[in-house]
Amino acid sequence: MVPEYREGLRGYTGGMPGQDVSFELDAPLEDLVKRILDIPSPSGHEGPLADAIEKALQSAQHLEVMRLGNTVAARTSLGRERRVIWAGHIDTVPVGDNLPSQIRDGALWGRGSVDMKGGLAIGLSLAVALDSPQHDMTWIFYDNEEVEASKNGLGLFGAAHPDWAVGDFAIVGEPSNGAIEGGCNGTLRVEIETPGKQAHSARSWMGHNAIHSAARVLSRLNDYTPATITVDGLDYREGLNAVGITGGIAGNVIPDSCTVTVNYRFAPDKTLPQAEAHVREVFEGFFVRVVDQAGGCRPGIDGELAQGFISAVDADVRPKFGWTDVARFGEWGIPAVNFGPGDPSLAHSDDEAVSLAEVRAVHQGLRAWLSSYSD
Numbered sequence: 001m002v003p004e005y006r007e008g009l010r011g012y013t014g015g016m017p018g019q020d021v022s023f024e025l026d027a028p029l030e031d032l033v034k035r036i037l038d039i040p041s042p043s044g045h046e047g048p049l050a051d052a053i054e055k056a057l058q059s060a061q062h063l064e065v066m067r068l069g070n071t072v073a074a075r076t077s078l079g080r081e082r083r084v085i086w087a088g089h090i091d092t093v094p095v096g097d098n099l100p101s102q103i104r105d106g107a108l109w110g111r112g113s114v115d116m117k118g119g120l121a122i123g124l125s126l127a128v129a130l131d132s133p134q135h136d137m138t139w140i141f142y143d144n145e146e147v148e149a150s151k152n153g154l155g156l157f158g159a160a161h162p163d164w165a166v167g168d169f170a171i172v173g174e175p176s177n178g179a180i181e182g183g184c185n186g187t188l189r190v191e192i193e194t195p196g197k198q199a200h201s202a203r204s205w206m207g208h209n210a211i212h213s214a215a216r217v218l219s220r221l222n223d224y225t226p227a228t229i230t231v232d233g234l235d236y237r238e239g240l241n242a243v244g245i246t247g248g249i250a251g252n253v254i255p256d257s258c259t260v261t262v263n264y265r266f267a268p269d270k271t272l273p274q275a276e277a278h279v280r281e282v283f284e285g286f287f288v289r290v291v292d293q294a295g296g297c298r299p300g301i302d303g304e305l306a307q308g309f310i311s312a313v314d315a316d317v318r319p320k321f322g323w324t325d326v327a328r329f330g331e332w333g334i335p336a337v338n339f340g341p342g343d344p345s346l347a348h349s350d351d352e353a354v355s356l357a358e359v360r361a362v363h364q365g366l367r368a369w370l371s372s373y374s375d
Ligand SMILES: [Zn+2]
Pocket: 089, 115, 116, 145, 174, 175
């Protein structure tokens, strides 16, 4: 494990397995972000960081801690009426020449600063500091987000401990420029096959051209007007697009089959079966095969609990169009938003850097919300 781990670090030796790492939780927030950054945790090598997070959470009397692999979760049980889940992934893409971290012009520079160790530091410091939050809290620090979905720590943890996968609202600490990005669109990919009859192109009248038939599929796409659908107060733009086409086997053969691949990005007012039914309706009369699908997630921001959150953190609210891990909460029936510091367009780049002022602002907002009592 160790040589392979070192390889992913390009010579940087901070936070190697076996090193004793821990956090000074009383230190200023920027020190904690810097410390977390300097414990590299490319996917599959989150052990040292998970150990340090577990140690920090165990030090808090008000938290019950549960670990599965390198996913560490903690929760309060104060008997509050509502429960909020905060979740953040602890892995990063492989480290380039961007560790150890550096502070330059009010920003913290280094692998993972944006995606998403700025958010991670906020979650960890609040988990430990808030011993009497206004809602019961579940904090989930999970591994393997940057790799294939089957390894995703949040998904595995929820499957292993369904009693921990419950709540009224969830916040994923992914970078969102400090804005609230609600829910996410779902995605469905289908293949539409048009049949034909093979023949030599010199005697084309003896066959039937499947590629020509695909024109009818394309014209339905051309005629289709994608909807914008308001869900819980946010406008989700949909899309129905051909993303691939294949057909034909040789330069002198009338093709007997042609396949158009279509991707439907649908608003979170629909379930997967409803999205599939819609696509089948659009392509009625054609053979439609589903090849890939992932449901969306409602933002739930019209609820009383989320409204309290929005007014306390005082951030812009907008819909999330891409598919993210908030959709896992959708699967668990929990509305969810992204809310974290950092510019997502800098995620995974070599000059990844997060504004420390933004880290402080997101921390302040969450702290103000969770510390305030309405009763
Ligand atoms: Zn991320």
